[in-house]
Amino acid sequence: VDPPSNNNNNNSGGDNSNASQVSLVCCQTTAGPLSIAVHPSWAPLGAQRFLAMVRDDYFSSQVPFMRCLTKMLCQFGIAGDPKVN
Numbered sequence: 001v002d003p004p005s006n007n008n009n010n011n012s013g014g015d016n017s018n019a020s021q022v023s024l025v026c027c028q029t030t031a032g033p034l035s036i037a038v039h040p041s042w043a044p045l046g047a048q049r050f051l052a053m054v055r056d057d058y059f060s061s062q063v064p065f066m067r068c069l070t071k072m073l074c075q076f077g078i079a080g081d082p083k084v085n
Contacts, residue, residue: 023047025054029065036074058084
C-alpha cells in the first residue's frame, strides 16, 4: 500500500491536498483476492486508521471478515494473533 502521508492529525480545515488521493490495498483471502479502495475524502480518520493498521501488519495474521457487501463495505474482526491486539 502507498497511503498518503499525513504528518499532522489535525483535520480541522488544514491542507487537504491528499484527501482526494485513493489508496488501493490488495489482500489474499481464503476466498480469493480482495482489493480495497480507501477514499480518505469519504472518512478521513477511518482511512488514516485503516492504512496505519495495514502498514503495521495488523492484517498479516488471520483476520476474519464478519460481513461483506459487494462493492460496498467489509467489516473485520480482531487479529488472529492475540499479541497484535
